[in-house]
Amino acid sequence: MELYSTRAVFASVFLLLSYTLKVMRRVIAVHFLLIATVFSPGAGAYASGAVSITVFPASIIQGEPMLITVESLDVPVSVKSITFGGVPLRVFTYRARPAALVGMDLNKKPGVYEISVLLSDGRTIKTETTVGERKKIEAPFGIPKKLGGNTQASQDALISTLAAENKNLANLRTGAKTFWKENFVEPLKEIFVTDTYGYVRTTGPYSITHKGVDFRAEEGTPVLSVNRGVVRVARTYRNYGKTVVVDHGLGLMSFYMHLSKIKVNVGELVGVGQVVGLSGQTGYAGKPHLHLSVHIGGVSINPLKFFELFK
Ligand SMILES: [Zn+2]
Numbered sequence: 001m002e003l004y005s006t007r008a009v010f011a012s013v014f015l016l017l018s019y020t021l022k023v024m025r026r027v028i029a030v031h032f033l034l035i036a037t038v039f040s041p042g043a044g045a046y047a048s049g050a051v052s053i054t055v056f057p058a059s060i061i062q063g064e065p066m067l068i069t070v071e072s073l074d075v076p077v078s079v080k081s082i083t084f085g086g087v088p089l090r091v092f093t094y095r096a097r098p099a100a101l102v103g104m105d106l107n108k109k110p111g112v113y114e115i116s117v118l119l120s121d122g123r124t125i126k127t128e129t130t131v132g133e134r135k136k137i138e139a140p141f142g143i144p145k146k147l148g149g150n151t152q153a154s155q156d157a158l159i160s161t162l163a164a165e166n167k168n169l170a171n172l173r174t175g176a177k178t179f180w181k182e183n184f185v186e187p188l189k190e191i192f193v194t195d196t197y198g199y200v201r202t203t204g205p206y207s208i209t210h211k212g213v214d215f216r217a218e219e220g221t222p223v224l225s226v227n228r229g230v231v232r233v234a235r236t237y238r239n240y241g242k243t244v245v246v247d248h249g250l251g252l253m254s255f256y257m258h259l260s261k262i263k264v265n266v267g268e269l270v271g272v273g274q275v276v277g278l279s280g281q282t283g284y285a286g287k288p289h290l291h292l293s294v295h296i297g298g299v300s301i302n303p304l305k306f307f308e309l310f311k
Pocket of ligand 1 (some may be wrong): 195212213214289290292
């Protein structure tokens with residue numbers, strides 16, 4: 001009996017508790033509704049998609065980068081994926097917003113491309129952007145004496161060894177998260193462009209596109225990592241000379257070439273602005289300078305346009 005009555009007491013206490021909880025839940029639910037109604041006058045707009053996509057710059061040409069950010073996203077809704085022309089991009093957080101970088105290949109077909117953002121609540125937000133054609137500029141570019149001068153044999157050697165070097169520098173390991181901090185710095189204290197990105201250098205029967213930018217730098221000028229990252233390459237190549245590659249994570253990489261001295265080791269985590277080497281003219285270079293390349297998902301884009309994204 002006593003046992004039974006104890007059970008009965010427990011049962012009633014339990015019932016009372018669960019009833020109280022139910023009431024509390026209802027009260028909480030009502031409060032949430034009130035909060036939604038009172039404090040978000042745009043709640044209706046939000047429900048029908050106040051979330052928007054910002055594309056910077058609004059349109060680009062072949063060989064340029066683009067930064068996509070998702071605006072006005074409220075917790076707990078998150079971004080499940082961002083695609084450009086149907087191709088998924090790597091998503092990171094930039095200035096507290098979901099963001100993604102696009103690297104436009106020099107051979108990307110010009111035209112209108114769709115940017116699509118899939119949200120965790122099932123909604124899809126879309127916008128469009130244009131990829132324009134880059135004007136092809138050609139200029140002859142000789143081979144320095146140290147690499148055999150302007151002979152057919154040294155032109156052939158240049159092309160075959162370049163192909164091998166590019167293969168060696170492709171598909172490098174990249175971090176699954178961003179190593180970079182928000183502000184990028186230029187790779188030299190003083191920036192003066194001597195050779196722009198994207199023009200075609202003709203060497204005998206061959207054409208080589210300059211996929212990077214050359215900066216004036218006296219031999220021995222400190223070369224700075226444009227942001228935090230892990231060193232993936234620190235070695236000498238026949239054509240690229242002494243080279244350092246810093247992986248900033250999620251497929252974003254910076255390449256420093258023709259150095260006279262390498263100051264870092266593979267696997268080392270370098271900070272933003274840290275000296276990775278000294279400038280020089282090793283490899284396929286006629287005078288001392290710094291060659292900088294920036295890759296987004298394996299695509300080498302105009303580094304000067306890249307810096308503009310984060311200003
Ligand atoms: Zn160069």
